[in-house]
Amino acid sequence: MLGSMEQTLLGGRYQVVRRLGSGGFSRTFLVSDLHLPNHPRCVIKQLKVQDKDTGTLDMARRLFDTEARVLYQLGNHPQIPALLAHFEEDQEFYLAQEYIEGSRLNRQVEEGKPWSETRVVLLLQEVLEILSFVHRQQVIHRDIKPSNLIRRHRDGKLVLIDFGAVKQVTSSPLLDAETGATNITVAIGTHGYMPNEQYAGKPRFSSDVYAVGMLGIRALTGLHPQKIDEDPVTSELAWRHHAPETSSALTAVLDKMVRYDFRDRYPTAQEALEALQNLPNPLHGLVGTQIYQTWMRGSQGRGPTFPGDDYDSTLGPTETSEPTAFADDQDSTSLFPVDLAYSNGSTSGALPLVVPDVLEEEFKLPVRLGSLLAVGLLSTFGFGLVIWRSGLTIAFEPSNQTVTIPFQRAGTPSLATDLSMLLPPEEKATYLSRQGDRLWDQGSYPDALDIYNEAVEVQIDYAPAYLGRCKTLISLKRPVEAIAACDDALAYSTYYPEAVRSKGNAEEQQGHLLAALELYESANRLMPAMAEAWLDRGRVLQKLGRSAEALAAIDQAIARDRESAEAWTVRGEAALALKRYDHAIIALEKALQIDPDYGPAQDLRQRARRLLGR
Incomplete structure (x- = not known):
């Protein structure tokens, strides 16, 4: 079958290079796009429809189109694969997505090898930042786990793949591949990372928070989640004794992320992210000395090693996956924190460039600058260099260093201009x-x-x-x-x-x-989750005197962002025009709760009160 597919152009343009994976509902292929110069590679996911009667196909087609629009919207984020195309061919459905070259995180989260607390905090923050965007688009991923996170080669950033939204297309209205039963509500996810409400087919945003918490616990303990017992009385996870050195502050955050009852967790990724960011001294006094280190190639394709690591990897239980983007593990790129160490003064041996997240985010410093900077900077200082500028640290450490001594903050000239010239x-x-x-x-x-x-x-x-x-x-x-x-x-x-x-x-x-x-209106169609465009629409409709329509648009904006004083004010103005005075007062009071000094809300509330004789 694969041989015949290799001879066929999918969608009239995609040449199959090889199969990447398959599962109960889909197959994934690496393809070349013959319609573009240089025939760039991308990933094609073929979604299987078990029952091809007319009703089932029509339902699958509607869901497929809806979910493709969601994925198109999500692909706007730089750490989510872009949806390049979606099409139907011979009653099969296909998604074409960006090909992510990198290394899956499960190659770094190894069985029996706990991470430091600092590494875990930085990992969780990066995952939650991506997930916060996903939740703002009103999407639940439903399958957060190490194998669905790829460390991208070109910039060392994590990329989140394999969205549950795609699986809704393939599973909900169709037949279960094993039992033949129709699944109206289906539990989608991976054992160990899936909370109880998700097993029941009722995932929530906090279900994703649970999965990220389990990712952190796995990294801290070195244990696969399925090996962590539950408290027989409370049903809460009994993980703390597996990582006894973990600070009480981080323990409290992780405990809340993985509560058995979804109502006791952080409701969305954003709240969990804020809790991590507000940890007291979250990097244990090593802010400025814990930094990110980028290796373009790890030993034997495994990525970086740390003091005490050996070369033998023992992975945890197999995690099946149906990737929407796929990473080859032949050339591993990793981005992890290390302690800065004084050099012995020698410039021999490998000197990997150490680049913090602040630099990587602010300056997009490519790793290939390492040798260039090393020549000019190490010759000046003669030992591991530290440059500190508003949290920016660049340093080198010898590859055979075993004792780490943190550098202290150093005042040196800004290199921002010079670095930008090199990019x-x-x-x-x-x-x-x-x-x-x-x-x-x-x-x-x-x-x-x-x-x-x-x-x-x-x-x-x-x-x-x-x-x-x-x-x-x-x-x-x-x-x-x-x-x-x-x-x-x-x-x-x-x-x-x-x-x-x-x-x-x-x-x-x-x-x-x-x-x-x-x-x-066009922006609303393109990105329904963008609250600002709904607010703009409501504001203009109100200016045009179309208050009932304005009210409907503003309600859409508020459903996506309840903390916009302007949205509540426009709602109050529309309600006032429709003579719904009590509704207007409530909306304006809400606007002033959000921003007590918001002038338009103050003026409208006074006007509404005069009309009501209050």
């Missing part, structure tokens, strides 16, 4: 755009505009720089130029709902309300 165009454009974003957040609009313009000069097709330019020009009350910038962003990224929404902001600023409304 290749696409990474420099990213670096500049993020600098522009920070300036825009601070209200430094002229400076932000200069930075975005520089990013465009560096890489003319970098859509985020054009979007930044558009938003900044709106803030500077230059809507005509802003529209041109948003059009440029859309020319280089055809799926860019944020740019559609910003173009609507520019049209609204000019008083072109109908044109703005059309753009906001």
Whole structure:
């Protein structure tokens, strides 16, 4: 069967290279896209339909289209594989997704090899940051586990794959492959990472939080979750004695993440992330001395080793997976914290570049800069170099060092400008755009505009720089130029709902309300989870005097973000126009609870009270 598929172009464009995996509901292939220059590789997931009668196919088709739109939306995140295409062929359904080259995390979370608390905290924070985005899009992943996290080769970032949303398409309305029974509500997940409500087919956002907590406990204890017992009285996990050195603060956070009753957990990934970020001294006094180290190639493809590690890996129980993106493990890339160590003064032997998350995030420093920086910087200092700038640390350590002595903070000149000059165009454009974003957040609009313009000069097709330019020009009350910038962003990224929404902001600023409304409606269709576009739509509808429609749009915005004072204020204004005075007062009171100094809400509340004679 595979041989015949290799001779066939899927969707008329994808040439099968090899099969990557298969499961009860899908098969996954590595393919080449023959319609694009250089035939780049991507992943095709073929979704199986067990029963191909007309009713089942129609239902599967509707669900498939819905879930493909969700995945398209999620792929906007840089640490989630992008959905490139979805199509139906010969009554089979196919998803084409970005191919992630990297190493699965289960190659690092090894049986019998506990991680340090610092490593665990940093891992959990990175996973929860991605998951927070997923939850904001109203999506539950349902299968968080080490094999569904890939450490990407090109930048060392974690990538979250294999979304439960895809599995809803293949399982819910169809036949169970083993029993033949129809599954209306199906438990999807992996044993050990799946809480009780998910077993019952009723997953919640906190079900994902549970899985991430189990990931942390597995890393801390070195034990697969299925080997951790439950308390016979409370049904809570009895894991603490397997990691007795864990701080009480982290233990409390993990315990809350994995509570048996979902109502006792953090409700979403964002709350769990905030709890981790608020840990008292979460890195145990090693902030600035615990950093991320990137290896482009690990020993025998295994990734980095740490003092005391051996080369023999014993993995835990097999975790089956149906990947939507697949990582080859031949060349392992890892990004983990290590203690900085003084060098013995020798420059012989391997000197891996040590780069912290702050640097990797802010400057996008590629690992290939290591040798260049080593030559210039080590010759100046003669020992392991430390550069500290607002939490930024760069250091080298000898590969045979066994005793670690933390460096202390050192005051040295900024290297930001020099580093940006060394970056290749696409990474420099990213670096500049993020600098522009920070300036825009601070209200430094002229400076932000200069930075975005520089990013465009560096890489003319970098859509985020054009979007930044558009938003900044709106803030500077230059809507005509802003529209041109948003059009440029859309020319280089055809799926860019944020740019559609910003173009609507520019049209609204000019008083072109109908044109703005059309753009906001388009943004809603492209990204239904974007609360800001629903708020924009409701605000314009209210300006047009269409209060009932405005109320409906604002309710959509509030359902996605209940902490927007502007949304509650517009709701109050619409209710007031519809003479629903009590509803207006309630909405305006809510707006002022969120922001007591929000002027429009204060003014409208006074007006509503006058109308009610209060």
